[in-house]
Amino acid sequence: MSRASVKINDLSWMTGGPQGSGVDSSANIFAGACVLGGLWTFGLREYYSSIKGPHSYFEVRVNSDKIRSHVNNVNVLATFDAETLIRHADEVAPGGGILYDPTFSSIEIDKVDTIETPVVLRIKARLAKQGLPGTVNGILDEARKRGVNLFPIPYNDIIAKTAAQIGEHQLSKLSRIVNVLSVAASFAILGFDETYLNQSIERAFASKKKVVDMNEIGAKLAYDAAKTQLKQPFPFQLQPIQNQPRLLLMGVEAVALGKLVGGCRVQTYYPITPAADESEFLESHGNFDISGGNNPGQKGSILVTQTEDEIAAITMATGAALTGARAATSTSGPGFSLMVEGLGWAGMNEVPLVITHYQRGGPATGQPTRHEQGDLKFVLSAAHGEFPRIVLCSGDMEESFYDAIRIFNYAERFQMPSIHLIDKGLANNSMTISPPKADLVPIQRGKLIEADHQGNGEGEPYRRFAFTQDGVSPRAVLGMPGYRFWNTGDEHDEMGHIEEDPDNRVKMMTKRMTKLDTAAKEIPEDEKFNFFPSSKKQADVTIVSWGSTKGPILDAMKLLEKDGIGVEFLQIRLVNPFPTDAVKQKLSRAKLTVDIEQNYSGQMAAVIAEKTMIDVKNKIVKFNGRPMSQDEIYQSVKQVISNPEQNRRVVLTHGA
Amino acid sequence: MALKLTDLKTDVHNDWCPGCGDFGIEASLKMALTEMPVDINKVALFSGIGCSSKLVHFTNAFGVHTLHGRVLGYAQGAKLANPDLEVIAVGGDGDGLGIGVGHFVHAGRRNIDMAYIIHDNGVYGLTKGQAAPTLHLGMQTKSLPEPNINSNINPIMLALASGFTFIARSYAYNTRHLKEMIKKAVAHKGFALIDALQPCPTYNDINTKEWYGGEDRIDPATKRPMPRTYDLESTGYNGRITADMSEDDVGKNHLQVIEKSREWGDKIPIGVFYQNETVPIYEERLSERSPSYLKTPPAKQQLAKNDGKSVVNLANLSKELLFESLVLAH
Numbered sequence: 013m014s015r016a017s018v019k020i021n022d023l024s025w026m027t028g029g030p031q032g033s034g035v036d037s038s039a040n041i042f043a044g045a046c047v048l049g050g051l052w053t054f055g056l057r058e059y060y061s062s063i064k065g066p067h068s069y070f071e072v073r074v075n076s077d078k079i080r081s082h083v084n085n086v087n088v089l090a091t092f093d094a095e096t097l098i099r100h101a102d103e104v105a106p107g108g109g110i111l112y113d114p115t116f117s118s119i120e121i122d123k124v125d126t127i128e129t130p131v132v133l134r135i136k137a138r139l140a141k142q143g144l145p146g147t148v149n150g151i152l153d154e155a156r157k158r159g160v161n162l163f164p165i166p167y168n169d170i171i172a173k174t175a176a177q178i179g180e181h182q183l184s185k186l187s188r189i190v191n192v193l194s195v196a197a198s199f200a201i202l203g204f205d206e207t208y209l210n211q212s213i214e215r216a217f218a219s220k221k222k223v224v225d226m227n228e229i230g231a232k233l234a235y236d237a238a239k240t241q242l243k244q245p246f247p248f249q250l251q252p253i254q255n256q257p258r259l260l261l262m263g264v265e266a267v268a269l270g271k272l273v274g275g276c277r278v279q280t281y282y283p284i285t286p287a288a289d290e291s292e293f294l295e296s297h298g299n300f301d302i303s304g305g306n307n308p309g310q311k312g313s314i315l316v317t318q319t320e321d322e323i324a325a326i327t328m329a330t331g332a333a334l335t336g337a338r339a340a341t342s343t344s345g346p347g348f349s350l351m352v353e354g355l356g357w358a359g360m361n362e363v364p365l366v367i368t369h370y371q372r373g374g375p376a377t378g379q380p381t382r383h384e385q386g387d388l389k390f391v392l393s394a395a396h397g398e399f400p401r402i403v404l405c406s407g408d409m410e411e412s413f414y415d416a417i418r419i420f421n422y423a424e425r426f427q428m429p430s431i432h433l434i435d436k437g438l439a440n441n442s443m444t445i446s447p448p449k450a451d452l453v454p455i456q457r458g459k460l461i462e463a464d465h466q467g468n469g470e471g472e473p474y475r476r477f478a479f480t481q482d483g484v485s486p487r488a489v490l491g492m493p494g495y496r497f498w499n500t501g502d503e504h505d506e507m508g509h510i511e512e513d514p515d516n517r518v519k520m521m522t523k524r525m526t527k528l529d530t531a532a533k534e535i536p537e538d539e540k541f542n543f544f545p546s547s548k549k550q551a552d553v554t555i556v557s558w559g560s561t562k563g564p565i566l567d568a569m570k571l572l573e574k575d576g577i578g579v580e581f582l583q584i585r586l587v588n589p590f591p592t593d594a595v596k597q598k599l600s601r602a603k604l605t606v607d608i609e610q611n612y613s614g615q616m617a618a619v620i621a622e623k624t625m626i627d628v629k630n631k632i633v634k635f636n637g638r639p640m641s642q643d644e645i646y647q648s649v650k651q652v653i654s655n656p657e658q659n660r661r662v663v664l665t666h667g668a
Numbered sequence: 669m670a671l672k673l674t675d676l677k678t679d680v681h682n683d684w685c686p687g688c689g690d691f692g693i694e695a696s697l698k699m700a701l702t703e704m705p706v707d708i709n710k711v712a713l714f715s716g717i718g719c720s721s722k723l724v725h726f727t728n729a730f731g732v733h734t735l736h737g738r739v740l741g742y743a744q745g746a747k748l749a750n751p752d753l754e755v756i757a758v759g760g761d762g763d764g765l766g767i768g769v770g771h772f773v774h775a776g777r778r779n780i781d782m783a784y785i786i787h788d789n790g791v792y793g794l795t796k797g798q799a800a801p802t803l804h805l806g807m808q809t810k811s812l813p814e815p816n817i818n819s820n821i822n823p824i825m826l827a828l829a830s831g832f833t834f835i836a837r838s839y840a841y842n843t844r845h846l847k848e849m850i851k852k853a854v855a856h857k858g859f860a861l862i863d864a865l866q867p868c869p870t871y872n873d874i875n876t877k878e879w880y881g882g883e884d885r886i887d888p889a890t891k892r893p894m895p896r897t898y899d900l901e902s903t904g905y906n907g908r909i910t911a912d913m914s915e916d917d918v919g920k921n922h923l924q925v926i927e928k929s930r931e932w933g934d935k936i937p938i939g940v941f942y943q944n945e946t947v948p949i950y951e952e953r954l955s956e957r958s959p960s961y962l963k964t965p966p967a968k969q970q971l972a973k974n975d976g977k978s979v980v981n982l983a984n985l986s987k988e989l990l991f992e993s994l995v996l997a998h
Contacts, residue, residue: 269982269985272980272985273978273980273982274978275969275971275972275978275980277749277966277967277969277971278745278748278749278966280745297985298957298958299957299958299959299960300980300981300984300985301980301981301984301985302979302980302981303979303981304970304973304979310959310960310963310964311958311959311960312960312964312969312979312980313958313960313961313964313966313969314966315748315749315954315958315961315965315966317748319741319774320770320771320773320774321770323738323741323771324738324740324741324770324771324774326741327734327735327738327741327742327745328741328742328744328745328748329745330741330742330745331714331732331741331742331743331744331745331746331747331749332745332746332748332749332966332967333745333749334732334742334745334746335746335749335750335753335966335967336749336750336967337749337750337965337966337967337969338966338971339745339749339966353735353738354735354738354741357734357735417978447982447983448982449982450977450978450980450981450982450983451977451978454972454975454976454977455971455972455976455977455978456976457971489967490712490730490732490746490750490753491709491710491712491730491750491752491753491967492709493709494709496709496728496729496730497730497731498724498725498730498731498732498733499731499732499733499734500725500732500733501717501733501734501735502733508731509678509680509725510680510722510725510733
């Protein structure tokens with residue numbers, strides 16, 4: 013191996029194992045060490061809907077520049093069970109490496125009962141074709157022939173030595189450090205300084221000194237054991253670089269931080285994957301430092317309440333919003349389905365309620381832990397009747413943070429239920445980002461009547477739903493002296509009392525719907541969509557998309573542009589009210605438009621057609637539950653460009 | 669300035685049927701409000717859907733007329749966000765014990781300091797008289813094509829099982845009694861239920877005003893009707909749980925509630941079945957988690973400085989984050 017073929021700070025590392033065995037923590041420790049060494053990471057987390065047992069895996073991509081997506085190929089596969097090796101060995105590209113426990117070599121593939129039969133048959137057929145046995149050895153031989161480096165790591169010996177060093181006689185107590193051993197061995201072959209690993213371990217187990225010690229001792233032994241196996245430098249290397257402070261965040265955490273900064277003080281939820289992680293994060297950070305405000309020397313707090321169902325979640329949050337508190341509920345598809353009557357009530361009563369909706373595979377229970385963007389058209393029209401709502405879609409961690417603040421501003425300024433639409437890919441993946449700025453998005457409360465204003469003067473009673481030019485009425489809250497009001501789900505008059513008069517109906521419907529025009533006018537363009545131009549004056553292809561496909565699209569764009577293909581990308585963020593003119597303008601001058609979405613039918617393309625009368629003919633879709641990779645988009649966009657007529661609908665399928 | 673009954677009137681036309689029990693409940697509630705030491709500006713009435721739930725529009729206090737079966741969600745959310753509010757929820761038995769019964773049970777588990785009055789007439793009036801959850805098995809009220817095929821829910825027993833800490837029953841036309849029950853329910857520290865029995869003159873032709881009044885049962889001695897309802901207190905009944913009671917005594921008290929709740933027909937007890945202020949209210953449980961909760965509840969926290977910038981110290985928040993959200997030092 014020549015020195016020139018060594019790739020520095022550009023690789024994809026994967027670990028896997030039974031759910032609950034520490035896959036997530038080993039990936040976090042790996043990514044954490046990389047971040048401590050100044051590098052940028054992107055993490056893809058895939059898991060089953062189960063507590064313990066079934067296979068889960070975590071892919072961490074590392075780079076010296078910011079990255080936003082995963083790739084198809086794995087360069088280092090760090091395994092500590094047979095199943096991960098059997099399932100993922102074929103994803104390791106030539107030149108890459110596999111770390112494995114040598115005691116697994118003779119395990120027969122069909123004896124691993126957690127692997128589904130079709131997968132077993134597929135792998136065995138693949139091996140048989142090459143004349144290889146249906147065992148772990150067969151898998152290893154296949155990889156070796158392809159030019160993959162094999163690193164047997166004697167985990168049991170290392171655990172025994174660790175036990176001896178710390179004076180622990182019960183080996184079973186140490187068995188759970190195996191995941192950290194695989195991380196340490198990985199860093200040894202990648203030539204990455206072990207001090208970052210130790211720092212990362214210390215952060216991971218900050219409160220448990222004994223756990224830190226045992227992991228660090230084991231890590232050292234594993235690091236040295238792997239190093240002795242290196243006969244020549246491994247073709248992928250990691251080196252620390254100087255960098256600014258950064259955050260390693262999951263999407264749910266970005267949203268939660270945005271909510272706290274954005275003034276959310278009530279959050280209701282019913283447990284559901286993947287949304288519940290956000291509420292749990294909020295609950296565990298329920299008291300926080302504030303500076304300024306009306307509570308000097310004290311902490312701010314958020315009330316997080318677990319409800320009996322999603323109907324209670326949305327109605328409680330709405331009740332809270334009526335008191336002037338910024339209130340939200342957070343859910344996923346099945347939960348949102350239960351909420352829709354409450355959504356309509358909030359629309360009818362002009363309540364600034366925020367719903368954070370994490371899409372996952374549907375319909376029904378669908379694929380609870382898998383990714384999809386299948387709810388766009390549903391959230392746009394959910395609940396009977398017509399009423400205005402905001403629908404805002406974030407594409408990455410930073411946007412999720414800032415949009416979590418903006419969505420409250422929209423909700424209060426335009427007095428309507430506002431939906432922050434996110435997806436599982438964004439929710440559960442992790443990414444290194446620059447720390448967001450708390451004051452970039454100021455808090456705007458619209459026509460909220462200040463609490464210290466006493467009374468409404470003589471004569472004229474307060475009218476909660478007063479007719480106004482922009483449709484938005486001055487908003488009082490429950491308990492405010494001099495501003496008595498009524499709410500009802502029935503059509504009502506300006507006071508909020510039931511009124512079935514046809515003239516009033518026309519005026520009141522018009523008032524409510526006018527607020528959508530007001531929102532369309534007042535929300536600035538750069539909050540409605542992002543446009544990433546091509547380096548060419550006339551792009552060869554215009555990609556239109558929304559949500560978390562943003563990451564792989566931006567990463568693929570770089571590669572396509574490098575190949576001389578001019579690519580521009582229109583990322584639609586505000587879907588209601590829809591930025592019709594801007595979308596029309598961008599797409600009408602496109603040479604070739606490709607719609608990229610993580611659903612079956614291309615829902616955004618349908619919305620674009622409805623709003624602009626533009627028919628986006630070429631679509632790249634994916635609905636197997638696994639997020640799109642940079643490589644998939646790179647390849648499929650090329651495929652479409654090569655022959656747009658023949659490639660009207662490309663279906664992507666990568667992912668285990 | 670003392671609150672007068674006329675202060676609680678609105679201009680909204682009342683469309684309840686003549687003789688509806690809702691009138692008695694409305695009158696009792698308004699009388700109670702004028703007699704209680706509450707600031708009417710802090711009173712927030714919540715209702716579900718049905719005849720009874722229109723009550724909020726006829727009352728000059730903050731009034732939130734919500735969705736069918738969901739009154740407790742809205743009401744609890746408002747009370748938690750602003751514990752200074754005096755929250756009173758009302759709704760029918762179909763609303764609270766049919767479509768909304770899940771919320772009824774879980775409200776008991778929380779024990780938020782508020783009151784809930786169920787207008788209990790055994791029928792769905794606004795949809796023309798279908799059987800509601802408290803109608804007994806085999807009863808055939810006026811608009812039922814067949815006798816009721818379901819057993820009834822016993823609201824008192826269900827409330828006890830769900831953890832309600834104040835459980836009372838009254839009768840819509842005994843406004844003096846109902847008024848007193850409402851005052852006690854509002855004063856009670858915790859979640860308080862009043863099962864307010866009420867005739868539906870249009871659709872419930874069995875449990876009528878005359879039936880409750882015992883006009884079919886003339887006392888041979890006095891020649892006067894013998895009402896079916898009787899006051900629990902007059903029998904020496906005491907449903908109060910006190911802090912010094914043994915577990916055994918608490919258990920006996922519960923059995924007594926169940927026993928009394930099963931009386932129906934010719935003897936219908938009204939009054940306080942159960943009261944337990946030894947259970948911490950939800951607001952106190954929240955204060956344990958967030959010491960600033962009662963002083964600056966969600967509705968009263970200032971979110972931004974004068975320039976609109978958030979008061980939240982993100983840097984400090986980030987420092988507190990665990991490993992999964994690792995923050996790098998400079």
